[in-house]
Amino acid sequence: MAPSGTTRLAAVIGSPVRHSLSPRLHNAAFEAAGLDWTYVAFEVPAAGLRDALVGMRALGIAGLSVTTPHKDDAAALVDDLTPTAARLGAVNCIANVDGVLVGHNTDGEGFVRSLVAGAGFTPAGRRCVVLGAGGAARSLVLALADAGADEVVVVNRTVGRAERAAALAGDRGRVVAPALADSDLFDADLVVNATSVGMEGVDAHGLPCDPAVFHEGQIVVDLVYRPLVTNWIVEASAGGAWVANGVPMLAHQAAVQFEIWTGVPAPMDVMMAAVADSLG
Numbered sequence: 001m002a003p004s005g006t007t008r009l010a011a012v013i014g015s016p017v018r019h020s021l022s023p024r025l026h027n028a029a030f031e032a033a034g035l036d037w038t039y040v041a042f043e044v045p046a047a048g049l050r051d052a053l054v055g056m057r058a059l060g061i062a063g064l065s066v067t068t069p070h071k072d073d074a075a076a077l078v079d080d081l082t083p084t085a086a087r088l089g090a091v092n093c094i095a096n097v098d099g100v101l102v103g104h105n106t107d108g109e110g111f112v113r114s115l116v117a118g119a120g121f122t123p124a125g126r127r128c129v130v131l132g133a134g135g136a137a138r139s140l141v142l143a144l145a146d147a148g149a150d151e152v153v154v155v156n157r158t159v160g161r162a163e164r165a166a167a168l169a170g171d172r173g174r175v176v177a178p179a180l181a182d183s184d185l186f187d188a189d190l191v192v193n194a195t196s197v198g199m200e201g202v203d204a205h206g207l208p209c210d211p212a213v214f215h216e217g218q219i220v221v222d223l224v225y226r227p228l229v230t231n232w233i234v235e236a237s238a239g240g241a242w243v244a245n246g247v248p249m250l251a252h253q254a255a256v257q258f259e260i261w262t263g264v265p266a267p268m269d270v271m272m273a274a275v276a277d278s279l280g
């Protein structure tokens with residue numbers, strides 16, 4: 001529906017932000033749910049975050065998605081944090097609740113929902129390996145542990161970051177050096193590439209682990225969605241694993257944001273289709 005005097009506004013803030021899929025994703029969802037909401041993108045440089053949040057309060061913007069480079073700083077600037085966002089020290093979603101800005105982090109919940117919906121996989125009692133220790137990896141480690149994973153092994157180039165990420169899983173978190181990870185990878189029920197390896201413009205050809213570790217019965221996810229098919233996905237699939245790229249998590253973490261802001265169940269099929277359309 002066309003915006004009117006009563007339309008509620010949500011937006012993504014980040015820099016760069018013009019490539020963001022979120023406006024198409026959320027506008028498709030608002031329309032499908034029959035909601036008088038609209039969603040835009042605001043280019044906000046690193047130094048502009050504080051002013052952007054003042055603007056959110058002043059203008060009554062109902063919800064913000066928060067992307068690079070603001071996720072950590074936003075956690076320090078909002079009025080309140082959910083327990084998950086507080087433990088991660090990072091926010092990817094802000095809800096304006098009567099002028100109180102509440103910071104959420106929906107990546108982990110979106111990831112777990114995408115596993116259940118796509119593969120019928122629940123993390124409880126399972127062995128999980130997360131490659132990477134950046135923002136995405138940290139949210140996965142915490143969510144997998146909270147969902148009852150038996151152990152969460154973190155494999156990352158920089159050991160200090162791996163240790164901080166594994167600590168989010170408490171005594172079920174463990175760090176293994178990349179060169180020594182093959183047996184843990186082979187034994188894992190779930191393996192996730194949460195490094196930037198494979199992403200366009202980073203290292204499109206590198207594999208974050210030896211493809212010989214993949215086999216039938218495993219769930220293998222590459223969080224990369226540009227390109228849609230990475231070398232890693234091809235290798236894991238050839239090994240017999242059930243594979244997914246980053247699209248389902250992208251759609252599901254947005255769905256959690258939609259539900260936080262509107263209180264309405266997200267039209268998941270529409271959101272998945274909107275991402276697929278946008279990425280060709």
Ligand SMILES: NC(=O)c1ccc[n+]([C@@H]2O[C@H](COP(=O)([O-])OP(=O)(O)OC[C@H]3O[C@@H](n4cnc5c(N)ncnc54)[C@H](OP(=O)(O)O)[C@@H]3O)[C@@H](O)[C@H]2O)c1
Pocket residue numbers: 107131132133134135136137156157158161194195196197199202203206208223224225245246247249250251253
């Ligand atoms: N599908 C989704 O919804 C979704 C959501 C968020 C992120 N992602 C994807 O997840 C990936 C990570 O994002 P992020 O936000 O967590 O990034 P980040 O915070 O910058 O972390 C990057 C991670 O990749 C590792 N890395 C980078 N280049 C590497 C290389 N050449 N070899 C080995 N490791 C390398 C880094 O290791 P060091 O610690 O050693 O530097 C770090 O662990 C990206 O591809 C992003 O597009 C997808």
